[in-house]
Amino acid sequence: MDVDILSVISRWAHVGTAILLVGGTFFIRYVLHPALDSSTPEQNTALMDRVRNRWKRFVHGGIALFLASGLFNYMKAIPSHKGDAAYHALVGTKMILALGIFFLASALVGRSKGTQKFRDQAPKWTAIVVLLSFVIVAISGLVKVRGVPDKPGATAVAQETPAP
Numbered sequence: 001m002d003v004d005i006l007s008v009i010s011r012w013a014h015v016g017t018a019i020l021l022v023g024g025t026f027f028i029r030y031v032l033h034p035a036l037d038s039s040t041p042e043q044n045t046a047l048m049d050r051v052r053n054r055w056k057r058f059v060h061g062g063i064a065l066f067l068a069s070g071l072f073n074y075m076k077a078i079p080s081h082k083g084d085a086a087y088h089a090l091v092g093t094k095m096i097l098a099l100g101i102f103f104l105a106s107a108l109v110g111r112s113k114g115t116q117k118f119r120d121q122a123p124k125w126t127a128i129v130v131l132l133s134f135v136i137v138a139i140s141g142l143v144k145v146r147g148v149p150d151k152p153g154a155t156a157v158a159q160e161t162p163a164p
Contacts, residue, residue, distance in 0.1 A: 007076055014069040021062045022053065025105070048122070056098045056109035063102050070098070080148045087143060094139045097132050104129050106118035 032051065036044045074091065096121040104125055107115035120124050 004076075004100075007073075009071045010069045010076075013065055014073060017062045017065045018133070018137070020058065021105070022130065022137075024058060025126055025129050025133070029123060029130055030054070033126070049109045052109050052119075059105045059109050063105070066098065066102075070095075083151060090139050092141050094136050094143075097136050097139075098104070100134070101129055101132050103133075 027082075028051070035048065039047070077091075105117065107118040108122055108125055108129075110119075
């Protein structure tokens with residue numbers, strides 16, 4: 001069994017980044033934001049600014065790692081899925097959703113006045129990021145489990161070849 005070590009590392013990087021970022025976003029939405037309800041608005045703002053300042057390093061680094069490992073993984077998979085419309089539709093949907101998540105995650109950790117409306121409604125937007133992340137994980141699982149479909153005519157050739 002030949003193992004392509006670069007493919008293994010890329011897969012680990014992709015899945016590990018997903019675990020880290022989705023878990024962190026889940027924590028922020030369902031643990032941190034509700035805990036802030038018992039604090040004063042000034043305390044909330046100060047804490048969220050500190051959290052955002054640290055979290056943005058993970059978000060930005062994670063987006064870069066997702067883009068690099070995702071592109072590598074996709075390029076490695078293309079030859080196996082030539083003509084597989086369902087695969088390309090599912091992976092394309094996953095990529096579009098990921099770009100939406102990258103925008104929202106960047107807006108939530110950013111400082112731009114143009115994205116302040118997202119930070120003002122951070123619980124809503126982090127919940128959307130978590131939901132979209134779970135949709136992407138579901139699509140990824142489906143794509144991985146369905147595997148590579150047989151090429152048209154592959155079974156016919158196998159049946160015509162006599163067994164040794």
